[in-house]
Amino acid sequence: MIIDAWMQHPTRRFLDHDMFESLRRWRGGEVPEGEIPIDGSIQAMDGAGVAFGLLTAWHAPREGALISNDEVAGWVAAHPDRFAGLAAVALDRPMEAVRELRRCVSELGFIGLRMLPWLWETPPTDRRFYPLYAACVDLGVPFCTQVGHTGPLRPSEPGRPIPHIDQIALDFPELRIVGGHIGYPWTEEMIAVCRKHQNVYIDTSAYTSRRLPPELVAYMKSRSGRHKVLFGSNYPMIFPEKALEGLDELGLDPETRELYLHANAERVFGLAQRERPA
Numbered sequence: 001m002i003i004d005a006w007m008q009h010p011t012r013r014f015l016d017h018d019m020f021e022s023l024r025r026w027r028g029g030e031v032p033e034g035e036i037p038i039d040g041s042i043q044a045m046d047g048a049g050v051a052f053g054l055l056t057a058w059h060a061p062r063e064g065a066l067i068s069n070d071e072v073a074g075w076v077a078a079h080p081d082r083f084a085g086l087a088a089v090a091l092d093r094p095m096e097a098v099r100e101l102r103r104c105v106s107e108l109g110f111i112g113l114r115m116l117p118w119l120w121e122t123p124p125t126d127r128r129f130y131p132l133y134a135a136c137v138d139l140g141v142p143f144c145t146q147v148g149h150t151g152p153l154r155p156s157e158p159g160r161p162i163p164h165i166d167q168i169a170l171d172f173p174e175l176r177i178v179g180g181h182i183g184y185p186w187t188e189e190m191i192a193v194c195r196k197h198q199n200v201y202i203d204t205s206a207y208t209s210r211r212l213p214p215e216l217v218a219y220m221k222s223r224s225g226r227h228k229v230l231f232g233s234n235y236p237m238i239f240p241e242k243a244l245e246g247l248d249e250l251g252l253d254p255e256t257r258e259l260y261l262h263a264n265a266e267r268v269f270g271l272a273q274r275e276r277p278a
Helices: 018-027 038-048 069-078 094-106 127-139 161-171 187-196 214-220 240-244 254-268
Strands: 003-007 052-056 058-060 064-067 083-086 143-146 177-180 200-203
Touching (some): 003 177, 038 240, 052 069, 069 083, 127 143, 127 161, 161 187, 187 200
Parallel strands (some): 003 052, 143 177
Antiparallel strands (some): 058 064
C-alpha cells in the first residue's frame, strides 16, 4: 500500500504557465497537446504501485484557477477509491477563501488545504493566511504547504521553515501542518521544527529516494521521526515510479517503511475514518 501525499492532475492552464519554464528546462520535457485524461494519472500511479493519491488544486493570484477545486472534485468523484482532494483558494480575498475552503470540505469531501506561499510571493505568516488556519482547525483538516527553495520561477524566501512554519505552529498548535518538498536547502530547519512541534510533518514530494538528504533519512529512522515523514511524488513533475527508485537503498526497517509509504498519511489526513463518496 502506497499513498502519494502530493499529486496534481495537470490541466493545460497548469502546464502552460510560464513559472514552470525552469522545470521544463531541467526535465527537457515537452508539454503534451490537449488535455490529459485522468486515466493518465491513474496509469502513472499503477506503474509505481501507488494505491491512493491526494490531488491538489492550484489557484494563482492573477490567473485564478490553474486546477480548479471543482475539477479536482470531479476526478475524485469519478475515482473515489484512488483519490482525495486538497483545496486551493484565493488568498487575496480572505473571506471568500474561507467560504470556499468550507465548501470544499463540507460539500465536496476534500480532506485538506494546500497553499503555496511562493505562488503569492508572500510568506505563510502573512495575516491573510490566518483565517484559513483557524478554519482548518475548525474543520479538522491539515494545512499543506511547500517548504524549501522553489523550482518554479518565483522567490524562495517564503519557503523558510524558520521563522515561518515555526511561528504558525506556535500560533496554531492544533493545526496539522504538512511541509512538502522537504525544506531543502533548509532541511535541518524543517527537521528541527518537526521535532519541536507535535503537529508538524514533512512530505518528500519533488525528490527521488536517492536524492533525499542524509539528515532527513536519519530523522526518518529515529523514534519520533519515523512518524513524521510522508511519501509524495509531486506528479507530474516527478512520476511516482521515479520518486520511489532507490527506496530499498534507504535502509528503512519494515515498520518505518510502512509508516512512510502509507500509515503516516492515513493518520495525518484521517483516511481510515474517511467516508468515501457513494
